[in-house]
Amino acid sequence: MASPLEHYGLIGDQTTIALVSRSGSIDWMCLPRIDSDACFARLLGTHEHGSWSIRPATRVRSVQQRYRPETLVLETEVTCDGGRARIIDFMPPGEVEHDVIRIVEGLEGEVPMHEDLRVRFAYGKLTPWIQCDGLRATLTSGPDALVYNSPVPFEPDWDASRLEADFVIRAGERLPFSLTFYASHRAAPAHAVDAERDLVRTEQHWREWASRCRYEGPYRDAVVRSLITLKALTHEPTGGIVAAPTTSLPEELGGVRNWDYRYCWLRDASLTIEALVRGGYLEEARAWRDWLMRAVAGAPAEAQIMYGVAGEHRLTEVELPWLPGYEESRPVRIGNGAYPQFQLDIYGETLNAMYEARVYGMPEEGSLPWDMLRVLVDFMEANWQRPDEGIWEIRSKTHLHFTHSKLMAWVAVDRGVRFVEQFGANAPEKVRKRLHRWRALREEIRADILARAFNTRLNAFTQSYGSDALDASVLLIPHMGFLPAEDPRMQGTIAAIEKGLTWDGFVERYSTKTGVDGLAGHEATFLICSFWLVDNYIMAGRLDEAEALFQRLLAVRNDLGLLAEEYHPGLHRQLGNFPQAFSHVGLINSAVLLEAKRAGRDVSFSARVAESLH
Numbered sequence: 001m002a003s004p005l006e007h008y009g010l011i012g013d014q015t016t017i018a019l020v021s022r023s024g025s026i027d028w029m030c031l032p033r034i035d036s037d038a039c040f041a042r043l044l045g046t047h048e049h050g051s052w053s054i055r056p057a058t059r060v061r062s063v064q065q066r067y068r069p070e071t072l073v074l075e076t077e078v079t080c081d082g083g084r085a086r087i088i089d090f091m092p093p094g095e096v097e098h099d100v101i102r103i104v105e106g107l108e109g110e111v112p113m114h115e116d117l118r119v120r121f122a123y124g125k126l127t128p129w130i131q132c133d134g135l136r137a138t139l140t141s142g143p144d145a146l147v148y149n150s151p152v153p154f155e156p157d158w159d160a161s162r163l164e165a166d167f168v169i170r171a172g173e174r175l176p177f178s179l180t181f182y183a184s185h186r187a188a189p190a191h192a193v194d195a196e197r198d199l200v201r202t203e204q205h206w207r208e209w210a211s212r213c214r215y216e217g218p219y220r221d222a223v224v225r226s227l228i229t230l231k232a233l234t235h236e237p238t239g240g241i242v243a244a245p246t247t248s249l250p251e252e253l254g255g256v257r258n259w260d261y262r263y264c265w266l267r268d269a270s271l272t273i274e275a276l277v278r279g280g281y282l283e284e285a286r287a288w289r290d291w292l293m294r295a296v297a298g299a300p301a302e303a304q305i306m307y308g309v310a311g312e313h314r315l316t317e318v319e320l321p322w323l324p325g326y327e328e329s330r331p332v333r334i335g336n337g338a339y340p341q342f343q344l345d346i347y348g349e350t351l352n353a354m355y356e357a358r359v360y361g362m363p364e365e366g367s368l369p370w371d372m373l374r375v376l377v378d379f380m381e382a383n384w385q386r387p388d389e390g391i392w393e394i395r396s397k398t399h400l401h402f403t404h405s406k407l408m409a410w411v412a413v414d415r416g417v418r419f420v421e422q423f424g425a426n427a428p429e430k431v432r433k434r435l436h437r438w439r440a441l442r443e444e445i446r447a448d449i450l451a452r453a454f455n456t457r458l459n460a461f462t463q464s465y466g467s468d469a470l471d472a473s474v475l476l477i478p479h480m481g482f483l484p485a486e487d488p489r490m491q492g493t494i495a496a497i498e499k500g501l502t503w504d505g506f507v508e509r510y511s512t513k514t515g516v517d518g519l520a521g522h523e524a525t526f527l528i529c530s531f532w533l534v535d536n537y538i539m540a541g542r543l544d545e546a547e548a549l550f551q552r553l554l555a556v557r558n559d560l561g562l563l564a565e566e567y568h569p570g571l572h573r574q575l576g577n578f579p580q581a582f583s584h585v586g587l588i589n590s591a592v593l594l595e596a597k598r599a600g601r602d603v604s605f606s607a608r609v610a611e612s613l614h
């Protein structure tokens with residue numbers, strides 16, 4: 001069985017990732033891309049679905065996991081009968097080949113260790129053909145193959161299709177193990193990796209990247225850890241950014257709300273870009289802009305809400321019945337049936353991310369081309385009145401006039417107007433001549449929202465026009481600059497959400513009891529929504545409440561600073577895919593806003609924009 005998800009650390013090479021448990025087992029890894037088939041899928045099953053475990057063969061007394069500061073190099077330190085040992089796990093970035101390297105280091109005494117490598121391609125379904133040659137083995141299945149290099153003799157167990165080794169690690173010794181992916185029609189890479197050289201290079205890579213973070217305020221360690229996590233969710237060769245590196249970690253233990261997040265949502269990626277840009281990372285925004293241009297190339301009506309890592313369109317959802325699921329949460333799904341949905345908000349999120357990047361210093365050639373901007377705002381003009389499936393991707397087949405969707409339609413037009421007003425001196429005539437029309441459209445959408453989304457009986461903006469249901473996504477109204485947090489309508493909304501949409505102070509995205517999402521079961525609190533409440537407290541000047549909730553959210557992180565999508569206050573468990581970009585975006589934005597407010601700066605949207613422009 002898998003460990004609780006809080007007991008996993010993330011390593012990655014910016015094309016794919018692996019999850020390493022506190023007990024020294026790699027239980028999730030997809031190769032060669034983050035959205036490829038998994039060859040270790042114990043996370044969603046048992047070790048028979050693939051894992052690579054290296055652990056003491058004696059009684060374990062304590063375990064500690066930590067990252068080497070400002071890197072994605074993970075250390076798992078075990079104290080056990082016989083002594084103390086450390087496993088250093090990492091994946092060197094920027095290589096054509098994909099290596100996972102595990103250096104076992106003796107710290108004290110002599111520790112007997114046991115290694116058990118079970119590769120199962122196709123998400124735990126296929127056992128590989130194993131060929132051994134001294135301290136090296138190849139493991140092949142269809143198009144995929146791995147070469148394994150060991151510093152110690154190992155035994156193949158042909159019946160169980162696994163490799164095992166027993167060895168002793170003594171204080172001062174370091175033993176490097178590695179697995180390298182290659183396409184099986186090619187020759188296996190001839191050389192064993194140079195683990196120590198790669199360790200130095202990997203550490204330097206991440207330290208150099210982290211040193212570019214321009215945030216210097218309180219909680220810097222947490223912010224940098226979140227930024228590194230977001231960077232690990234970026235697919236370097238294409239610039240695509242996934243929502244999370246896992247599939248089917250459940251939103252409800254034992255439930256059916258299990259989805260594949262290893263894709264690039266325009267929404268999640270836009271919010272990630274916004275957070276990276278605020279952290280000082282403009283290059284990532286430029287790479288994502290290039291990815292976006294390729295992904296949405298063609299008719300705007302054919303644009304999707306999400307794509308594969310390289311911009312693939314078809315993400316057909318299927319179930320994997322041989323996997324029992326994380327803590328019996330079935331079905332396990334790959335692909336995502338929400339990909340053809342109509343979600344109005346993605347245009348606003350995309351334009352907002354590109355606008356913020358520009359405001360934070362992106363030069364014109366790295367920004368959204370004028371023609372693309374025109375096409376997107378024109379599309380909003382023609383479509384903003386259509387009902388949609390909304391930010392939460394409801395599966396009930398109902399289309400509603402979601403307040404958040406209309407807010408983001410307003411954002412799309414507003415950012416289009418701002419782009420032209422602030423940066424449009426050299427914009428093409430056919431863009432400039434739309435300015436007057438776009439300003440009028442912005443006012444029309446604004447008036448529509450104010451007239452139809454505010455429920456006077458509840459004194460709150462609600463989930464959709466004419467509805468009595470609450471929805472945490474309206475907490476983005478001040479963040480997006482539609483209304484200030486001090487506005488009485490926002491004050492009423494915050495109060496209504498505090499009263500009707502929180503669980504032990506943490507925020508739910510909406511109530512599953514209304515049946516709006518068309519799904520069985522319920523879910524826990526949605527972490528980014530709690531960060532949005534923090535932001536509202538900050539913007540409304542309620543700093544003590546902001547700080548208190550922010551501290552509670554920091555305490556939800558695991559020992560390594562990682563956050564899943566949701567938190568269950570009753571079980572004190574993280575739930576949902578892990579680690580999730582949304583949650584880390586929320587953390588970064590709240591920390592940056594809190595610091596700005598504490599420093600006495602005006603944190604309203606227009607003031608932030610004006611300040612960054614100078």
Ligand SMILES: OC[C@H]1O[C@H](O[C@H]2O[C@H](CO)[C@@H](O)[C@H](O)[C@H]2O)[C@H](O)[C@@H](O)[C@@H]1O
Pocket residue numbers: 243259260261265267268336337338391392393394395517582
């Ligand atoms: O709640 C049902 C939906 O849940 C997933 O969507 C959620 O995750 C997305 C990726 O982070 C996010 O963009 C969206 O806002 C969330 O609601 C799932 O991917 C959907 O298929 C499902 O309908």
